Amino acid sequence: MEFAMWKVWLSGLVLGCLAGNGAVRVARDGERWTLENAELRVTVDAAAASVTVAEKGSRFVWTQMEAKSAAFRGVKQIAGGIGFEVGTMTLKVSLPDHWADLRVEADVADRTAPVDSAGFLSPFLLDSENGAIVVADYSNGHAYPVRMKPFPRRRFDLGNIDMPWIGVCDLTEGQGYALIAETPDDAAFDVVSVEREGHTVSAPRLMWNASMRTFRYPRRVVYRFSASGGYVALAKGYRAYAKEHGLIVPFTEKLKKNPNIARAFGAPDVWGNGSLRFAREAKAAGVEKMLIHGTSSAADMKAINELGYLTSEYDVYQDVMGVKDESEIASRAEWVPDNVVLRADGTRMPAWLTWDKKQYMKRCPTFWLHTAQRVIPKALAEHPYLGRFIDVTTAENLYECYDEKHPLDKTEKRQRGEELLGYVRSLGLVTGGEHGRWWAVPYLDYIEGMMSGGSTSWPSGWLKRPKTKDEAFTDPNGRAFPKWEEYEKWGIGHEYRVPLWELVFHDSVISTWYWGDSSDFLLEAAPDVTAKKDAFNILYGTMPMMWANGEGSWVKNREMFLRTYRNACKVHEAVATAEMVSHEFVTADRAVQRTRFSDGTVVVVNFGDHAFESRVGGKKQVLGKNGFAVKGPRVEQYLELGK
DSSP, X not given: OOOOOOOOBOOOOOOOSBOOSOOOEEEEETTEEEEEOSSEEEEEETTTTEEEEEETTTTEEEEXXXXXXXXXXXXXEETTEEEEEETXXXXXXEOOXXXXXXXXXXXXSOTTSBOOEEEESOOBOOOOTTEEEEEOSSSSOEEEETTOSSOSOSEEETTSSSSSEEEEEETTTOOEEEEEESSOTTEXXXXXXXXXXXXXXXXXXXXXXXXXXXXXXXXXXXXXXXXXXXXXXHHHXXXXXXXXXXXXXXXXXXXXXXXXXXXXXXXXXXXXXOOHHHHHHHHHTTOOOOEEEOOOOHHHHHHHHHTTOEEEEEEOSSEEEEOSSGGGOBTTEEOTTXXXXXXXXXXXXXXXXXXXXXXXXXXXXXXXXXXXXXXXXXXHHHSOOSEEEEOSTTTSOOOOBOOTTSOBOHHHHHHHHHHXXXXXXXXXXXXXXXXXXXXXXXXXXXXXXXXXXXXXSXXXXXXXXXXXXXXXXXXXXXXXXXXXXXIIIIISOSSSBXXXXXXXXXXXXXXXXXXXXXXXXXXXXXXXXXXXXXXXXXXXXXXXXXXXXXXXXXXXXXXXXXXXXXXXXXXXXXXXXXXXXXXXXXXXXXXXXXXXXXXXXXXXXXXXXXXXXXXXXXXXEEEOTTEEEEEOSSXXXXXXXXX
């Protein structure tokens, strides 16, 4: 069945930070309307179909990228703003009394009409050599220069990035704005570029996508300005929004329900060996805490728990093979094709493809919870696990199912994930997930992948270790992986990385590396990367990850394993429950960076080749490459040049 391609190109609008107590004022002068509160003055020119936003704190005036758009029709005053029509859409634009936000709601007359996508608002430009687009794009966060050509990415699907917002800010002057999608499940951020006086400038524009082939429901977005503070202020603006919507559940609250979470504070995340022998060797070597994924006998696991370690087991509910009997249904076994996701084109959705090309199918999320209720209690009856790692659920994109027996839209798909993780949590288990999603933070205690920046040049998902930096790989479908330079720049590079996720969620969930990009995964190809990852863990106050199998550092380079534990884990233990309150680039080349935490802990790290003289805790330190200085009420730690 064919559906009409439906596109509406609208002119822009924007946002703010905390405002004063004044009421919203709406005024009209011919075709020009002005919306004003204590922080923003928004001018809407109906005839020109344009919007200008003056942010009063910085006195910065935001203008839109030029776009062809029909005049705004039928403009009328509403509570706190105006409403009007443009194309086939009706917009409501308003300001709140007590926040410096510009709120926009979009709707259509016939929500059941077939649609494709709607380009929502022409973006506001920041034409500055210090301008950046900041986004947690399957990473802790990146700051992409607005003048970068070509721009690294053209679309960020909101079902596949980690937080439902994107920001634009000046890294030097500090002014900026964030686009927070309040209805993010069927949306994307497109990056639009224009030529300006011999250079290219890019900015993000929100796109509304169809839901089950139609518009279906009103779409809402908040544009939030900040007068200063750059990406830190934007992240804190979203944190305030997230807290208002119940997404900030700090460890101080989570610990009341499950004290075992504290076992993860200061623990390395370890895969590849769940034996009691390994646990005892690690304890004897001075590893006080450890998150161990693996299975041994019930008696051995009880002994491991008694050592103070946190035992956890891998589990996954998306990737399934077929069964012949109901009794065979398990984590990776399901009725195929009946209970597999049916796509809009009438085909069943494939899932994981193994290295030897065994094709799993995608279990419909409708059946996740039911399957977990069959699997997990049985596992707990046989082994005394204290935790459980749920793969894929918080790493994959949102999608729809068109099977009439178990249909679901993207919002329902997300909700099925919340139900699954909520159930695991209800069993008293410390709950982990692959990668991170804003909606999962209330249910998860640790997330594997948020410290990794993507762009690996090797098959990290298949746990294939490269032997050299220039070793080339293709996946089972023959697609080439990026070259090492891409990983070096975006995956582990320090120049464009910013901890947006930690600035929002550090006190609510633990971050670590992806298991195919662990602290020690590049022992052969690039062993020096381990020290840089340690430095990132220290800077962000997060958890390292290592392997204890035959390829990991416990076997191949135990001193590296223990060094990572000593250097990174003690900092994490000290600040695990603290909010990250700031991050900054100390030097112009961004090699030296500083973070501060709500308990007063200060961390300075030098990623550069040149020595840097820092002063932390009233003392002078000379930091070499990957050197660090940490001072707080519970930790004092230094790695100085030549020491």
